Amino acid sequence: MTTTVPPLPLLLWLQEVVFLMLIRVRRTILQTAFVLCVLILLLWISIFLYGSFYYSYIPTVRYTTPVHYHFRTDCTSPGQDLCSFPMANISLIKNGRDRVLMYGQPYRISLELEMPESPVNQELGMFMVSIMCYTKGGQIISSSTRSAMLHYRSRALRLMDTFFYAGLLLTGFLEQKQMVEVELYSDYREDSYVPTLGALIEIQNKRIQIYAAQLKIHAHFTGLRYLLYNFPITTAIIGVATNFSFLSVIVLFSYLQWVWGSVWSRENIRMRVNLQEGDNVQLQGEESQNTTAASFQQVGKETLETIGTITGSGTSEASEENEAQEECSLLSAVNFCAISSLETDVKTLVPSTVSTSQPIVLKEEEVLPVSNIPQTELRQRGVVQTVHN
Known part of the structure; x- marks a missing residue:
């Protein structure tokens, strides 16, 4: 009875081939994972850099704060409801440390008044609204005064409006009031040497009736800020791609320098220079x-x-x-x-x-x-x- 001996050289060859393939596959997986980790890190750094730049470069676009007026009512003369003009003190610092206005940025500052269509306000006519911006120590650095009044509506129009919206008026979904917006500054710029800390707003009328008031600050963007604010997605893609390309070039040059530094070390270069100098000396001799x-x-x-x-x-x-x-x-x-x-x-x-x-x-x-x-x-x-x- 004969037994066949398996071809040992063939098995050894197959084992060696499989071992080499496993080593190559492992090396490829490790290299791919390393490259992916580096790319993800570069992408994260690019997004972080763009977000930091956007946050520091783009100021507060809109800032709205309620205006609470105070006035005196202890007047001695009869027939007057108010003894002084309504006045409010507004702080332009958020959270007690962050300033609302950025240096060199133009702003539009307006006051929005919510006024009822009462007979008093209709007979009031025009009234004046003034604002005074101050800095440290209460020093006034800028002031402005504007006029305003309710929009005119005839008696017939008011009757038709009341009849048409009677159901909504009765249920409280609508009110007979008007929103009057007074533009105080059209192009206000912050001074870096004299920052604005707050503002005093005064309505120069003692008979005015107001539901509520709000101070609105809106930034006017130009140039790069205009593009960043009005086209956020496009500028974000361009900015992140630019940062990613720049960081990739830096990493690539660093890798090449590391590789060339290991091949062309200082000792090898010094040895080559010495050999070349020796050959030159021998030729000269x-x-x-x-x-x-x-x-x-x-x-x-x-x-x-x-x-x-x-x-x-x-x-x-x-x-x-x-x-x-x-x-x-x-x-x-x-x-x-x-x-x-x-x-x-x-x-x-x-x-x-x-x-x-x-x-x-x-x-x-x-x-x-x-x-x-x-x-x-x-x-x-x-x-x-x-x-x-």
Whole structure:
């Protein structure tokens, strides 16, 4: 009975492939989750920045506060209901700390009076309403006075109106009254050095009858504030998108700087610079050596030409001098070159009776060091530059 052995290499290969795929999938999921978290964080920061800007840049659009008048009734003269004009003190600070008016922003300030259509108010005619804005210490910084009156309605019109709305009037859904709005300021601007803390409102009539009164402040927007207030959704999308793009660019550059900083660290850059400087120094050394060798060859040629002209030696001697000069150019020992030059001079100065085939032996005292040779003689022999080097 035979048993089949499973192909172990194939199973190992499949296991390795599955393991690698799991690692890649895990890495992809982690990278995707990280990118999503960064994008959500950037979006939240963009919304927060736009909301903060909108809250700080857009002032209070509408502000309405009730006006409670006070007056005196202890007058001594008979026939007068009121002894003084109705007056109210209005504070323009919200919650005891926030100012209603913003610096440089134009405002429209008006007073709305709820007046009954009573015979007294109908006979009242025109009346004056004044406002005085004050700052710290009660100092008046601005004042304005406007006139107002009830809208005229004839007796026949009032009768028809009463007959037509009799049911509503009887049930209390309608009242016979008028809303009179008095514009006190059409373009009031807050001064940053003298802020407005409150206002005094006075009705200059002692017989007027009022149900209620309200002070209304409405801001007039221009430019960017006009767009932000009248097109809030469009400006919000543009603002959030702009903040998101700006923050994304900052994060992208930070990531690239981090990646490049790990690849191009200071140690790697310093090592590369040092290697480049070493190569430059080596090239300069090779160039200097080549220049020195060329100068030695040039000096040797000039020396041989000078010695040949003075001594008038033959072709054989010139060849020997050329060989000696080549040896001088290849060898760096200065004494050897000097000794060779001296031997050549001795050969040229020996009388004709002496056989040139015999070698000339110099005694130790006759071989002088190069440093003891006079400069004029060295200059004639063309070895001055070699001695200094």
